[in-house]
Amino acid sequence: MTRGDAATGRTPRAMPLVELHQHVDGSIPPRVLWELLRTFSLHPVETYEEMERRLVLQEVEEGSLLAYLDKFHYPLWITQFYENIQDVAESIVRAAWANGVETLELRYSPVIHTYGGLTVRQSIRAVLSGINRVVRDHPTLRCGLVVIAMRQHGPHIAKILARQTIGEAEHLHDRCGAVGFDIAGPERGNPPKLFREAFEVARLGGLGITAHAGEDAGSDYVWQAVEDLGAQRIGHGCSAITDRELMARLARDRVLVECCPTSNFQTGAVGKDARHPVFAFREAGVPVALCTDNTTVSNTTLAQETEWFVREYGAGGRDAAAAIHETASRHSFLGRTAPGGLVS
Numbered sequence: 001m002t003r004g005d006a007a008t009g010r011t012p013r014a015m016p017l018v019e020l021h022q023h024v025d026g027s028i029p030p031r032v033l034w035e036l037l038r039t040f041s042l043h044p045v046e047t048y049e050e051m052e053r054r055l056v057l058q059e060v061e062e063g064s065l066l067a068y069l070d071k072f073h074y075p076l077w078i079t080q081f082y083e084n085i086q087d088v089a090e091s092i093v094r095a096a097w098a099n100g101v102e103t104l105e106l107r108y109s110p111v112i113h114t115y116g117g118l119t120v121r122q123s124i125r126a127v128l129s130g131i132n133r134v135v136r137d138h139p140t141l142r143c144g145l146v147v148i149a150m151r152q153h154g155p156h157i158a159k160i161l162a163r164q165t166i167g168e169a170e171h172l173h174d175r176c177g178a179v180g181f182d183i184a185g186p187e188r189g190n191p192p193k194l195f196r197e198a199f200e201v202a203r204l205g206g207l208g209i210t211a212h213a214g215e216d217a218g219s220d221y222v223w224q225a226v227e228d229l230g231a232q233r234i235g236h237g238c239s240a241i242t243d244r245e246l247m248a249r250l251a252r253d254r255v256l257v258e259c260c261p262t263s264n265f266q267t268g269a270v271g272k273d274a275r276h277p278v279f280a281f282r283e284a285g286v287p288v289a290l291c292t293d294n295t296t297v298s299n300t301t302l303a304q305e306t307e308w309f310v311r312e313y314g315a316g317g318r319d320a321a322a323a324i325h326e327t328a329s330r331h332s333f334l335g336r337t338a339p340g341g342l343v344s
């Protein structure tokens with residue numbers, strides 16, 4: 001067992017959990033968001049219970065990525081101000097720590113948090129400040145930020161954002177910093193190859209490269225993420241399992257797929273009764289991580305996603321899950337010291 005933390009009421013876990021794919025806006029504890037809305041006299045709905053229904057994906061809303069993305073609507077009302085962003089980031093990291101997460105890469109799109117006048121750098125610093133508050137209390141927690149360029153903002157904004165992100169890179173500061181670069185948002189019509197220059201900038205700046213691909217689009221988008229963007233990890237990648245050659249490539253180059261089971265069933269990336277791709281990836285020798293995507297929208301925790309995997313796997317599931325988290329730890333972007341590669 002890992003050590004417990006009686007002072008924080010932390011639940012001891014049998015295996016160290018490694019979270020590589022969790023979004024800030026979709027992971028704000030509903031109570032925290034509700035209280036912040038009330039602080040600013042914002043009452044979009046009458047009761048907390050109704051607010052919770054708006055923030056957590058309901059069964060009738062399952063099956064569409066766009067319905068899923070609509071859940072990010074209310075958080076953006078309040079995450080436009082430095083202190084609020086700092087507070088929500090802190091609450092997310094504290095919740096993850098209490099839940100047994102030892103390594104945490106949060107991800108966040110700074111540009112959609114600048115409508116109140118923050119600069120992109122301030123928007124990034126606000127999240128990092130919240131993260132650092134928790135790490136000061138729990139120094140063994142490994143934590144960093146993956147910065148997301150939104151596909152719908154286009155390749156030029158992505159390139160500008162990559163430059164700004166480098167200024168907050170972990171290896172340039174004596175505190176938690178930005179460790180990776182990503183693209184997210186509506187996939188179809190916004191192919192990864194358009195973002196090649198932004199990712200080149202990020203790579204030269206020492207950031208790890210991941211990309212949401214193959215969640216709502218075909219395996220050709222995953223190919224592009226690997227070949228054009230140099231992705232070391234893929235977010236979701238569900239459609240890759242239809243392409244045998246791609247699977248071999250992901251296995252050969254040790255490109256890790258960040259699998260988010262609950263989210264994938266909810267967005268329709270994986271059919272309700274289909275076998276989740278995490279199993280096909282493992283069988284093909286592709287490294288995988290188990291991730292939550294959004295703990296609030298998907299109403300889950302990393303411990304729950306891990307338990308789901310153990311149940312679905314059957315005999316030996318717990319050992320397999322522990323091995324997945326170990327693999328995820330090795331593929332984390334945390335701990336890079338300079339452009340050009342990992343420390344070890």
Ligand SMILES: [Zn+2]
Pocket residue numbers: 021023184212235293
């Ligand atoms: Zn995601």
